[in-house]
Amino acid sequence: MKAAQIKSLPATDAATEYRPLREWVPHAGWQFDSATLRLLLTIPMTELTHKPRGYISPLEWDSGALALFLRHNTNWTRTENTDSHYRYQYLWSGLNMGVNLGLWQVRHQSNLRYANSNQSGSAWRYNSVRTWVQRPVASINSILSLGDSYTDSSLFGSLSFNGAKLVTDERMRPQGKRGYAPEVRGVAASSAHVVVKQLGKVIYETNVPPGPFYIDDLYNTRYQGDLEVEVIEASGKTSRFTVPYSSVPDSVRPGNWHYSLAFGRVRQYYDIENRFFEGTFQHGVNNTITLNLGSRIAQRYQAWLAGGVWATGMGAFGLNATRSNARAEHNDRQQGWRAELSYSKTFTTGTNLVLAAYRYSTNGFRDLQDVLGVRREAKTGIDYYSDTLHQRNRLSATVSQPLGRLGTLNLSASTADYYNNQSRITQLQMGYSNQWRNISYGVNIARQRTTWDYDRFYHGVNEPLDVSSRQKYTETTMSFNVSIPLDWGENRTSVAMNYNQSSQSRSSTVSMTGSSGENSDLSWSVYGGYERYRNSDSSAPTTFGGNLQQNTQFGALRANYDQGDNYRQEGLGASGTLVLHPGGLTAGPYTSDTFALIHANGAQGAIVQNGQGAVVDRFGYAILPSLSPYRVNNITLDTRKMRSDAELTGGSQQIVPYAGAIARVNFATISGKAVLISVKMPDGGIPPMGADVFNGEGTNIGMVGQSGQIYARIAHPSGSLLVRWGTGANQRCRVAYQLDLHTKEPFLYLNKICEKE
Secondary structure (H helix, E strand, O other): OOHHHEOOOOOOOOOOOOOOHHHHOOOOEEEEEOOOOEEEEEOOHHHEOOOOOOOOOHHHOEOOOOEEEEEEEEEEEEEEEOOOOOEEEEEEEEEEEEEEEOOEEEEEEEEEEEEEEOOOEEEEEEEEEEEEEEEEEHHHOEEEEEEEEEOOOOOOOOOEEEEEEEEEOHHHOOHHHOOOOOOEEEEEOOOEEEEEEEOOEEEEEEEEOOEEEEEOOOOOOOOOOOEEEEEEOOOOOEEEEEEOOOOOOOOOOOOOEEEEEEEEEEOOOOOOOOEEEEEEEEEEOOOOEEEEEEEEEEOOEEEEEEEEEEEEOOEEEEEEEEEEEEEOHHHOEEEEEEEEEEEEEEOOOOOEEEEEEEEEOOOOOOOHHHHHHHHHHHHHOOOOOOOOOOEEEEEEEEEEEEOHHHOEEEEEEEEEEEHHHOOEEEEEEEEEEEEEOOEEEEEEEEEEEEEEEHHHHHOOOOOOOOHHHEEEEEEEEEEEEEEEEOOEOOEEEEEEEEEEEOOOEEEEEEEEEEEEOOOOOEEEEEEEEEEEEOOOOOOOOEEEEEEEEEEEOOEEEEEEEEEOOOEEEEEEEEEEEEEEEOOEEEEEOOOOOOEEEEEOOOOOOOEEOOOOOOEOOOOOEEEEOOOOOOOOEEEOEEOOOOOOOEEEOOOOEEEOEOOOOEEEEEOOEEEOEEEEEEEEOOOOOOOOOOOEEEOOOOOEEEEEOHHHEEEEEEOOOEEEEEEEOOOOOOOEEEEEEEOOOOOOOOEEEEEEEOEEO
C-alpha cells in the first residue's frame, strides 16, 4: 500500500516524524506475526482513498477525429382530396451539420421545406434554427457553449438565447457519481461483508476492514424505496440499519455540485432590450440537505431564488422561493413571490407518490419571458400569449402502484388557475396495465375541465379583460389497447388493437407491425380502422394504410401509404449521415451527437454490430451511429459477410469518447488469399512447430503449426516464404509458391517442400 492511498498520511514519503500509528490514522490497528516476521496493518475504509465505480481517467477520453458531418431526415408527402381534387405536396428535410476540430465542435441546425399545391403554386424555404460552438472542459466537469443555446437550469426554466453558457456536464462523472443516491455509513467490528438491498433486491455488496466505512458510489435507483443495509461480521453476527432514499428532481448527490452560467440576448425578442444574465448553483451537502441558489437579471428585471431539498425517512421535500422585480405591463412596477413545493416518496408497498405544487403568491410575480413578451407587444403590437402570465396556483400529483401479477395502476391529477378568475384547467387521469403470458393490455381514462376566457387567448396581454367572455368545456376520454406478439423465427410480429372514445367521437384501429432480419433491418406496419363522430348521420369513415422501412449501410429508406373515405396520401423518406474525413467521404445511418468512424482496410462487407445496417464500404470505412460519452464502448465487426481475401487480426475495440466526438476506431486487417500449406523438409522431416513465417517483405505472417502446416494470407500470385526457427544458417528454409488469386475458393491447399537456403 502506498502512502498516497491513506488520506491522513503526509503527501511525501520522506517524512521523518515518528508517531504512534493511531495518531496518523485513527481507528487503525496492527498485529505482528513473530513466526513469519510479518506486520499486518488494518486501515479503516474511511481513511483510504478510492476510485468510484465506473471511474475512467480523463486521460483516456478520446476527443475524436478531424471530420465534417451532415445528417439529414427527409420526408416527402403527397396528399389528394378525392372529393375536391385538391392536391398538395410537401417536402421537409431536417439538417444537422458540424465540424470537429479537436475538442472544439461547431454545430448548425436548419431545415429545408418545399410546398406545392394545384391551387396556390409552389415555394421553397430554408430556415436556420441554431448555430453554436461547444467545447467540453474536463478539469471542471463542464461544457462551454457559444452561440445559440438554451439555459439548462431547472430552477428558472429553459430560455432560448444567443450568447455564452458554461454548465456542469453530469455525464463526465463516473457512473457511481451520476444522479442522486445517498451515502451509506457504518462501523464494522471486524472484517465484514456489507450488503445493500432495495425492495428486497441486492444492489451492492462489498468487503470492508474493521472500523468506520462508507459507500458513496451507489447507482441512481430512485423511486425504488429506502436502502436496507446488512453488516455481516467475521463471527457471523449480523447488524442491520436503514438509509432513507427519497429524491425530487432538484436532489443532488452528497458532495456533488451543479452550476450554470449564461449570458446573452433572449432569442425572438431582438426588437427590444433583451440582454440577460443567469446563474444557478446546487450543492449536495449531505444525505439530508441539498442547497439551491440562483439569479436571473435583465434590464428592469431581477429574480432571486433560494431553496433546497430536505430528504427524510418520510420522503423528500423540495422548496424553492423566487422573488421577482420587474417593469412590465404599461411600464408599471411589478413585484411578487413564487413558492415551489415538491414531494416524493416510495413506500415499502412499492407505491410511488410524486407531488409538486407551484404557487404564485402575489399577482406581481413575473417570469422573464413574460416580461419580454409584454414589452414587445407594447412596442410593436405583436400579440403575446402565455400560459404562465398571471398564473396563481398549479398543482400536480402522480401515484404509481405496482400490483405484482395483477399489473400496475397509475393515477395523476393536475389543476391550474389564474388571477382575476381568467381561467382554470383541471385534469384527472387513471391508467391500468398488465400482461397475461405474452399479451399486454391497458386501460386509460382521462377527464379535463377547462374554464377559459376567450378574451385572454384572443386579445393581447396589455388589453383589459372582458370576464363575460368566459366559457367552460369538459371532456372525458377512454382508451383500451391490446398487443399480441406473433413471432416466428427471425420475424418479430405483433398485432395491436386500440379503441378510443370521447364525448365527440369514437374510433377503433387494428394494426400489425413486424420486423425481419437478424438485426431487424426491415420493419413494416399495416393498419385499418374507423372513426364516428357524435351527431353525425353518415356512416363511419374508414382508414387504412401502411409503412415500410429498410435500414441500409447508407441510412434508412421509408415509404408509406394512407387512405380514407375522401383522401389518400403517399410518402417517401430517407435519413442518414455523411462524414467527410481525411480518408474520404463515408455514408451511414442517422447518427447521434457522439458516434464512431470505423476504419478496417480491406474488410468490405463486415457488418457493424448495433450499427442499424452499417457495413464497411469498399474503402474500408463504416459509421457506428451512436456511442455513450465518457463510458467504455465495445465495438465489434461481424465478419461473416466480409470479403474472403481479408481478415481481422483483432477482436472488438474499446473507446471512451468525449460528448460530441467523432471517434476514430481502427481495426487491423490482413489482406490476401487464405492458404493452408503442408510443408516438409527435403529429408522428409517437418519444420519445428512454432517456427516463424515471413513473407517477401519480411513481415511475420504466422507460424508453423502441427504436422508442418502453415496458415497464411498471401497477397501476391507468386513468391516465397521464409521459415525460421533459430539464428543459424541451418535453422531456416524457404517455401516457393504460385497461386491463382482469382479463384472463388475461400481456401487454397498446397503441399510444398521447404528448401534449405
